[in-house]
Amino acid sequence: MILLTKYHKSIKLIKVHDQFHCTEDLKDQDLREMLLLDYFSVPLPFIYLFLSLSIIWIIKYLFKSVKRIYSLPPGPFGFPIFGYYPFLKDHSYIQFDRLSKKYGPVFSLKLGQYDTIVVCDWDNLKDAFANDALLARPAKGFLSGIENTLSIISMSGDAWREHRRLSLHVLRNVGLGKREMENLISEEIHQFLYSLENDANDLSQRLMQSVSNNISLMLFGHIFDYDDPDKVAIDESLRDYCQAFQFSGITSYLPWLTKPLIALGKANLKIIQKAQMHLNDFISKELFKHQNGKVENYIDGYLNVQSKRKDQLFNNATLKRNVATFFVAGSETVAGTLTWASMYLVKYPQYQERIRLEIKEVIGTEKRPDFSDRLRMPFTLAFLYEVQRIESIVATNLIRRASQDTKIGPYNVPKDSLVLFNFWSVHHDPKLWSNPDKFDPNRFLTENGNKVVKPPYLVPFSAGKRACPGEGLANVELFLYTVGILQRFKIKSDKPLSFEAINGLTRRPKYKPDLIFQRV
Template structure:
């Protein structure tokens, strides 16, 4: 298609998507980023070429060495979930609003080396910033194809761009304070968080590739992406638990058999809880919270399957289409976790065409952390509560940065155990 000033390709089937994932000519982003009138410095999410590879390598090394796969990180998430569940006992209204501060605390621990009280003014400000940005920014909106409109529209106060711009400014101001505090703290050889890792790499390089402004942009990007996607997915998961109480009970029976009522769940418990894993896979498939990938750009003339893709064309990966393709998923509009089960429902199987975090070299680096969170929150909630609603549920979605639930659900959280020591 010709959209605005760009030749644009939308990849909607698995065979061509698999081909595109493996194509290094499709790793680039739009030359000026996603919102060029607002983000003059690109984050690792919006970078291309060698500068992207260097920053991505740093991020992956950090996640491998400090965050993902470390028992300490899972323990921290478990403690955060315990705090969140205790707060639900007092008030379970407006679940998405209550989930965000908890989920974003897990990202805060990785980025800043600390978590926040839910009533911390700075934390409230950045959580609200994530929500405003996620509601206002549309990745496939008109500004993706007419970037020259961004500055005039900011000046005119149109298209929610003032909201996005102000949110960026406030979050950058907060993160600047965090970076300064990290620079001023007593020198230590121990890397405690992402800011430490970045500043350490910055001090060792002789070039000017790792800049303070890029660090701030990276932190904003990671904080928004890590908070919003997990919060939205968990909200959809809870909606399906209420809509299908038989699945809620099936997961609870796995919890009783594998974990019990006295122990907090571990991520390793998933290996003996195939239906719970299948349920989460089905939520990720049917709702496809990230329905399209972040925009790719062809860095040179290339091909996707039999199709010629000229240099500088924009390329979208339509995950929604793949996740609802009847050739891959029988009755794709029906919510059915059993489609992921094999061997008499004793084994969960994830097919390669379930790609909620994308795939290839630009796959989401936080996929591992997100999967830990999705499992531990879901199991933790059902270990302590039965969830229901006296009113019909609406599964209408709002399309912003992700596919979010459009209307606030009216949910009832009943204490499952009167004497729960978890």
């Protein structure tokens, strides 16, 4: 029998045969714990079985982990949970290049929760470009915790293939690669040169205003005045986004940290989130203008296909994300490359004069340049190729994911591991380029200088099925802007130029170049 006294008073239990006996006083809490344990008592065989199964599971997990580690290419160790990520700096492509010197051209490292394979040489990169098992993206995209809808750039599998097919079809229909679009770009450049003549301050900003208008033509069907309040605001958001975001950033490798870091105001994630919201609002306003059924731009073409489908693969949320992706990528890469090109024209005035001589011989001083003129201007093209090579403004590719177990050359790539292509290493490989740190456009010319040769290992827009779909448009813009500027201006500077870079969405000059555009 069990006798319970009042609360906090001692009790005595005497075990007689099947009863309890205790010679010490116990508090009520002690008694309750004893009775609870007795109620939930587990037979020893079940305990042994549980422990045995747990040990077997741990051994199997460790065995699989060790087997996976040994199947990966060699590479450095990192911390638990975070892996090697805490050691990465802003210019991670340079660190990857240095690690390749120690561990080989293809190496692995743990970045956050993901095994990551880094490819740093052309032979293996060429093999990876052709591998369909390496076409997928990280399962949660590049902005997990910020981006709830994946864009075409973040999609994988059939969803990506269908959106890629549609996007290429629509963009070609509305002018990509056509003479009409080139004429519109030429007209935009004419307006840009007029504004540059009146005020050349902050070339990067002015280039962004102009280049983004070319993208606006294809996406929205119209351009904006440079002083349009909405356009000024969106260009500012675009600049902030491009400076803050990195495809090899924390949202890709440690997605579970995104929301806490946003709350703490760390890692520039609030800037990215704010810019994303601003872009989304801007594009939402544009959507209301495109409900007439005519296909005159990308939004029209997408809505037209969306109205004919019965599934939800094509929807307004994805449309807005696609438009934002094209708008950002198409503006930033061209504006950034043209900024670097202008700086190299100042640093090497002999190259500037050589391009101007080609312009004079092929085009003259009055006629607007055509993209077809490039066929007779090999040095101009060689100069632009060298800018793209030495600066590699997209220094690493957008992260890929292995959709199945595969190989890159002799190296194993397990399913769901991430893959990075380090374009910087390829573009600065002394086995491919003599004196790779020297700026020399002549490396792309034949011996007599009459023909330009672009080697396959110059990959500023990536290559293969996931190459940038806007490469053709970008090449047209780079040529027409460069020739248009030098046809009218001589570029110089009264101050030394810094070629130090910052690395965000692309590599940009760290300091605003102080350039003077003198009418010729």
